[in-house]
Amino acid sequence: MKYIFGPVFSRRLGLSLGVDLVPHKVCSMDCLYCEVGPTTEKTLERAEYVPLSGVISELKEYLSYKPEIDYVTFSGYGEPTLFSRLGELVDFLKDNYPYRLALLTNSSLLKRDDVLKDVKRIDLVLPSLDAGSEEVFRKVNRPVPGLSLKDVVEGIGRLISETSCQVWIETLFVKGINDSPEEVERIGNLIHTLKPHKWQLNTVSRPPAYGVKGLSYEELEEISRRVGYPSTEIISKGVASRKKVPISQVKEEVYDIVVRRPCPIDELCDALGVLREEVEEAVKELIKEGKVKELYFGGEPYVKGISG
């Protein structure tokens, strides 16, 4: 499969089938923290970067097995709203399948009428907002010339007021870049004004495109407390406290995933954002308790849950 990947498990979306609508790495930004790597084509131009017919035929084939997934998610190698035939793809999925749709976006094109029209049938949109000032926006997101924070904020505002999408804004905090008390206050003011259904705090937890560092869980908690937005969720365990996750919690989370779908250890580490040793310890205990077993597929070890 060229355009779809997974399904992968994430805390936010459960089991989601990813759809890639732009090639590596076409994006309107070049974020310091990007997990995909440095942007090679920085653009605001919408185009059919991948053939819609190819994406649809892969989806038809995969979805014909009626997989039990929580979302079909537009995400992947760059900014999905740059794909000019997004609206047609959304209509195809909505008209033919019962699956909920999700979109991860950097919010750069949301203020455009054509983009807003394309996304309005998507159930859950997760737009990014990483700065409260133009200066920090340029530092953290390194946008294409001509793109401003004002555009991003206007786009998210239109998304919230003009569509019925569920909107969860994500702010990713980078140590020493967008975490000063002044910037946090500015970001907080924007969040209180925009009023998303949820505000999600994240930080650098996987190798970033440029050598930046993340915040600890305690620092994220402090930001959440200071901003005081009623519907806030911290979705990263933070860098300093990754070792402090209690084993009972890791066990519970591992079991929730593998009882639905066998998973390799590496994927479990990624999905849960915890260290490999912790996952291995949890799996060992779960095997002893008879709740999971190990099996091999294609030469690779998987963990499978035993239900009931």
Ligand code: SF4
């Ligand atoms: S917007 Fe997303 S894909 Fe683009 S550079 Fe930033 S993190 Fe990477």
